[in-house]
Amino acid sequence: MSMDFESQILELQKKVGKLxxxxxxxLSMVVFSGDLDKILAAMIIATGAVAYDMQVKLFFTFWAxxxxxxxKKKVSGKSFMGKMFGMMLPKGKNKLKLSKMNMAGMxxxxxxxxxxxxxxxxxxxxxxxxxxxxxxxxxxxxxMDLMGFKREEMIDYPNLNVCGVATFxxxxxxxxxxLFI
Amino acid sequence: MTTEELKTITANQIVDARGTACPGPLLxxxxxxxxxxxxEVMEILSSDEGTKHDIPRWCEKMEHEFLGIVEExxxxxxxxxxx
Numbered sequence: 001m002s003m004d005f006e007s008q009i010l011e012l013q014k015k016v017g018k019l020x021x022x023x024x025x026x027l028s029m030v031v032f033s034g035d036l037d038k039i040l041a042a043m044i045i046a047t048g049a050v051a052y053d054m055q056v057k058l059f060f061t062f063w064a065x066x067x068x069x070x071x072k073k074k075v076s077g078k079s080f081m082g083k084m085f086g087m088m089l090p091k092g093k094n095k096l097k098l099s100k101m102n103m104a105g106m107x108x109x110x111x112x113x114x115x116x117x118x119x120x121x122x123x124x125x126x127x128x129x130x131x132x133x134x135x136x137x138x139x140x141x142x143x144m145d146l147m148g149f150k151r152e153e154m155i156d157y158p159n160l161n162v163c164g165v166a167t168f169x170x171x172x173x174x175x176x177x178x179l180f181i
Numbered sequence: 182m183t184t185e186e187l188k189t190i191t192a193n194q195i196v197d198a199r200g201t202a203c204p205g206p207l208l209x210x211x212x213x214x215x216x217x218x219x220x221e222v223m224e225i226l227s228s229d230e231g232t233k234h235d236i237p238r239w240c241e242k243m244e245h246e247f248l249g250i251v252e253e254x255x256x257x258x259x260x261x262x263x264x
Binding site for chain 1: 200201202203204205207208210211229239242243
């Protein structure tokens with residue numbers, strides 16, 4: 001009888017261990033979109049999650065990688081396609097357009113004006129706060145490769161890493177909350 | 182707690198988050214809570230509407246005791262006791 005109990009307890013301990021591993025107080029978010037409103041939403045949620053004492057790991061991929069460019073940094077040695085992408089895609093978070101009603105840039109300017117009026121933090125401020133609070137930003141290596149972006153042209157950010165989808169999946173499978181913007 | 186009771190409290194820590202919008206007040210609260218002891222009272226001043234719902238939920242999650250609100254003219258005073 002006691003052997004049965006013991007092995008049952010061991011089984012249960014193993015199961016609980018597994019369950020605990022899969023539900024870390026962590027938010028894992030894919031940021032795929034490169035639009036101003038979507039990246040704003042992502043950063044507000046990310047910084048909000050930190051207020052809930054959650055660890056936050058963001059995975060910037062595709063169009064969102066353009067938002068991480070630092071307009072002050074110049075990079076040479078790009079291929080022709082890389083130079084084309086570099087010119088066509090927004091140079092950093094202050095050049096993003098709205099996903100709807102952009103109206104050739106007027107929409108984006110209006111939203112920024114409204115945000116300032118209502119004291120909503122700007123994207124620059126949100127990134128700064130996120131960096132100070134330990135939000136991790138992982139950039140998709142494949143996206144960077146495809147669009148010809150180099151690590152050196154990205155913003156200075158305390159927790160910035162270049163990695164692949166496996167990193168995101170590993171993080172996501174441990175997180176309580178997983179999102180895709 | 183009733184509004185009258187709340188008005189008599191002198192908080193151990195006052196966080197003035199007026200003029201900031203979500204998630205500003207929440208982040209200010211999180212930062213300030215680390216500076217007081219368990220059982221002490223914190224008062225948050227906010228002019229943001231959403232904060233009235235955010236802070237009670239935050240208290241629930243972080244297991245602090247939400248004591249109540251006092252409405253002033255242009256802002257809200259939120260009281261909580263640290264777990």
